[in-house]
Amino acid sequence: MHPYVPLQSAGPLGLLPTVVGGVVFGLALAAPPGPMNAVIAEESAVRGWRAGLFAGLGAMVADLCFLLLSLVGVATVVTETPGLHRLMVATGGLLMLWFAYGAVRDASGFSSAEASGAESRGFRKALVLALTNPYQVVFWLTVGIGLLRPGTVDVLSSLPSVGTDTTGLLVVRTGHPALLVGLFGGIALWITGFPAAIVLARRRVEALAPAVAWASAAVLAVTGVLFLGQAVVQ
Helix, strand or coil, rough: CCCCEHHHHHHCCCCCCHHHHHHHHHHHHCHHHHHHHHHHHHHHHHHHHHHHHHHHHHHHHHHHHHHHHHHHHCCHEEEEEEEEHHHHHHHHHHHHHHHHHHHHHHHHCCCCCCCHHHHHHHHHHHHHHHHCCCHHHHHHHHHHHHHHCCCCEHHHHCCCCHHCCCCCEEEEEEEEEEHHHHHHHHHHHHHHHHHHHHHHHHCCCCCCCHHHHHHHHHHHHHHHHHHHHHHHHH
16 A cells, blocks of 8 residues: 655645546556446447547546545445345346347448447447446445545655655645546546547458457456356355
8 A cells, every 4th residue: 555645745746746647547447458448449440439439438427427426425325235236236237248239239230331329329338337337336435535535645655676765756646636637537548549549450450340349249248247147146
């Protein structure tokens, strides 16, 4: 765990380390493979960059909703109500299986023409999928709350080999709006850059679109089955 230091010792670097730290954290949050990036990849490969962007915006809006609910304490209901948590896991699993079926249909009947209304479809798909994911709620109730609590984190001082020599060089202020700006800025970078990379690769290799759709279907199906399994054994 990174050591906390008093807020006033954030150092002469001002808010820049906080913004940069938020961007890095946002990228780390958005980039790992999973069902949300599977949806973004499928929408981008099959329907184009705008559809992928709007799918990413759906996921980001869900994160914003969870952030606000965590701030007012409403999100704790999910973790304190086992039946509700199980219901969310099961619902999320069923939705992932349904979206996997849709990805299979996209892969089987792929057309290079982008479907009309694809942006709103991708946005709704990602938003509903994210809102039924209880693990995003848990994230905002644990790591997210820590980021919102006023204080500072001296990032480099915790490194075992150079910690004492770098104290105060990279101090991130938690609970500061600049951290949230950086965090959602990092997410925005990912949801614009990732679809662009998928579309660029698709243009170079036209067969990539159905392949991405099949891969997305596999990720969604496996995750959906795991969610349903967890709902049964809880």
